[in-house]
Amino acid sequence: MKIALAQLNYHIGNFKSNTAKIISAIEKFKSQKADLVVFSELAICGYPPKDLLERKDFIEQTQIALEKIAEKCVDIAIVVGGPSINPNPKGKNLYNSAYFMSNGEIASVHNKTLLPNYDIFDEYRYFEPNTEFSLINFKGKKIALTICEDLWEKQPVDNNFAKSELYTISPMEELSKLNPDFVINIAASPFSYNQQDYRTNILKSTCKHYHLPIFYVNQIGAHAELIFDGDSMVLNSKGEIACRLDYFKEDFQIIDLHNIEDQKYESKNVDYIEKIHDALVLGLKDYFVKTGFTQAILGLSGGIDSAVTLVLAVRALGKENVRVLLLPSEFSSDHSIKDAVELAENLGIQYEIVPIQNIFQEMQNSLSPIFKDLPFNVAEENIQARIRGTLLMGLSNKFGHILLNTSNKSEAAVGYGTLYGDMNGGLSVLGDVYKSDVFKMAWFMNKEVEIIPVNTIVKPPSAELRPDQKDSDSLPDYDILDAILFRYIEKNMSSDEIIADGFAKETVLKTISMVNRNEYKRFQTPPILRVSSKAFGFGRKIPLVAKH
């Protein structure tokens, strides 16, 4: 039996494009004599469709698309994900389903049992969990069809106190009683650099535990915050990877079931910074493609965050589609402008310089009857950042560019940024990357050629909003800060636990207090490309008015 894996990039709600992609893959593999083609979870409508699932017209369109695809399944069978309607008037109206199509029709529908409801997942909002188990009989083989989380009997260990150690039901336990020959898992499993190995290990240990091969198909592509890496694979019953598809790219493979026990794929080690880099390039690109925009703008300060964001943007969109403004103030150092110009020239992109002193002066004049002789403080610092934000949005509105936000995760965490100023943008590119990883990424980008001026990387970080300002005036060193933040945000550790890990009490308490106090700022930030197991955004829900 020849089974094909189709790892595709879908667009939520774009039934025409998704259907065409699926049908084109069916035709392709029909000509290659495949018996079965496997597509990913909710491929029909794109994942995650969120509250579009609550619209009757949206569900009707999924049903029409499914019928169109079923018609093409002659002399070939497929498995494809889509919502299906629960015929029982009790329980949620929908299942998250895998459709098995054969002989020109939908032959059977298999529903998802384990509905993830943590971090970015909220599948109980839409779906009824499955409670019935059956196999597919196809060409003499019995196939256990599962959907993503169905294999994750144990949830990842992440110090989330509300989460279970184990689900109350194990679909693999139930299905294995029926003696399947192999398992198919269709998934929509988002990338996070610190959980990717965990996912591979889940697949390996399931194979070994049940002595069954698994055909695992994930989607690729980004939907605003979420980036899907693909990394579809086939594992044999020993838990060895027999074949593996590409990261972050559409990819296909056809593999013979009879050969997989002897086949062994040699995985190469890729550094996590390179993976984050590739994830962000895809995230950026898809945000533009899927919203129908082509051109980006950003403010280039001479600092490292805007430099790294710019390089990513150029790689995602092409240098002809990226434009920058340099917006120096009276507090900008000469080297900042020089470094920014050098970077723009290295990349060959359009840049313009718009000094902000006169506007800043006029703002101060207008406010002086109210501010009187109160000393220069954060109010004036923020006004400068907001003037820059306004100028950048002016170009965005005039020319139809999307403004890219350049804040990193460390800043976003402690609120070291100006709301309606440098926090502006249609998309936050680095908002899930800690500053210490931004440094690593800059060096990674410079591996072959010096693209980012070394001075940008090695000089002490500064917002340059008052004379001789340094980030280190108000923040701990980034190595310390990021280590504390990772423990508090990704690991959900308490202050006591972090202090017990060897950090100074005062620094820990100050850091946590800054994180909690700035929840209101993050409430209004642009969507953040998610690359970690816990990004700011809809996967982290902290009450705004809580006492911490």
Added chain:
Amino acid sequence: MKIALAQLNYHIGNFKSNTAKIISAIEKFKSQKADLVVFSELAICGYPPKDLLERKDFIEQTQIALEKIAEKCVDIAIVVGGPSINPNPKGKNLYNSAYFMSNGEIASVHNKTLLPNYDIFDEYRYFEPNTEFSLINFKGKKIALTICEDLWEKQPVDNNFAKSELYTISPMEELSKLNPDFVINIAASPFSYNQQDYRTNILKSTCKHYHLPIFYVNQIGAHAELIFDGDSMVLNSKGEIACRLDYFKEDFQIIDLHNIEDQKYESKNVDYIEKIHDALVLGLKDYFVKTGFTQAILGLSGGIDSAVTLVLAVRALGKENVRVLLLPSEFSSDHSIKDAVELAENLGIQYEIVPIQNIFQEMQNSLSPIFKDLPFNVAEENIQARIRGTLLMGLSNKFGHILLNTSNKSEAAVGYGTLYGDMNGGLSVLGDVYKSDVFKMAWFMNKEVEIIPVNTIVKPPSAELRPDQKDSDSLPDYDILDAILFRYIEKNMSSDEIIADGFAKETVLKTISMVNRNEYKRFQTPPILRVSSKAFGFGRKIPLVAKH
């Protein structure tokens, strides 16, 4: 048996204050010889605690608070809501529980069965559903203890296609088999003007169906977006309301179980605009109280939205705590400034006038090398709004005021507002109130005395960002617009269904397209005080990059 209802305002994570309030109510009713005091759902930690439930230290604090309270339950019993730990290693770690405390200890724990997971609710994220049922035996009576949604066997009909008609299990069905004498329901049920009657009807029909009285205790108070109205009540077995607590205020009542069958409360009819008004005043007030701020600032344009917002702010915070800026441009009409000044003087609040022409001119000068001779358009309109936003935030930063956002729901829906301009603010006061209801609220505010200048209410709405601009240049009349929006947003109707309701096809399609196209703007708006069954915010999750 004398049962007391304690309708209190809790603060999320403020264990000290919540515990003190609960203990003080226990003492109060002990002196009044009550047998049992009932508090609301998750009273111990405040509702909704969201991801704080994932923190081990947060759960530890709830357990300490519960023990402290149990010690006080001597010669009196109580029912109080809090999370409890699931001893089974399978399933979520927590239950959403009602603690029955008596004789100085926790006598029994009863868990929530129906976990709402729609709109603003996502309780499956944190809690395991209950599957076991038992009654409390107390002083010769058998009590069925339920938590909020447990009574909502049928979910409200709201055209949400993903939602169930019926839950798969009915806790009331199970509990009624055990022959209880009455039902207690502890709730955290947020206010929405168009579902409040539905809630009362659920209570009435449950009483009638099972021939049982219900003691229903809801919390009051606001937690950022969510406003809880209280409206706790006792219903007898005929489904008649025997007593009813106040709206939007802390309130207490003690009632004798033996008298309720003959007692009948005369409910008075309150107009929905008055309810929305009271809800918003509470929402505003609690946002300040619970974040520790006292002073608000807003931009007063002479238009109706900022006028209504200002009156609400003065009623919530006191006139000494509210300050306004008038920020006229070259396009502001004389009457706008006059109307704004008149309102400020009617209310006796501090106002200052800061013209923005010079700053606007300087911005245009700075951008002219890039904009060249491109015509004045939305870019220049938005720059004016952003200058205003920057000046207002300047005062916010300098003096520690919270900026109030004045956008209404109609504008938020169609994107008629400037991101980082008039969409700025710590809290959106009217973001869930359609423009046609803003007009009604202005008349309601003027019922006794003309507070808002009539000219502000009757003149054609205008953003005044270019010469002779009117809202009606780019939008349908608000009566039509709001009727379409209500059907699309609250009712989840498709364009075909709305057109079939008698609206012009072109207007419907244009409106829906504006709503969908502006998802990205709403992504970055401040928290919106929720007063309807479907507010923009975390109860409405639309993918940003979907094709509609």
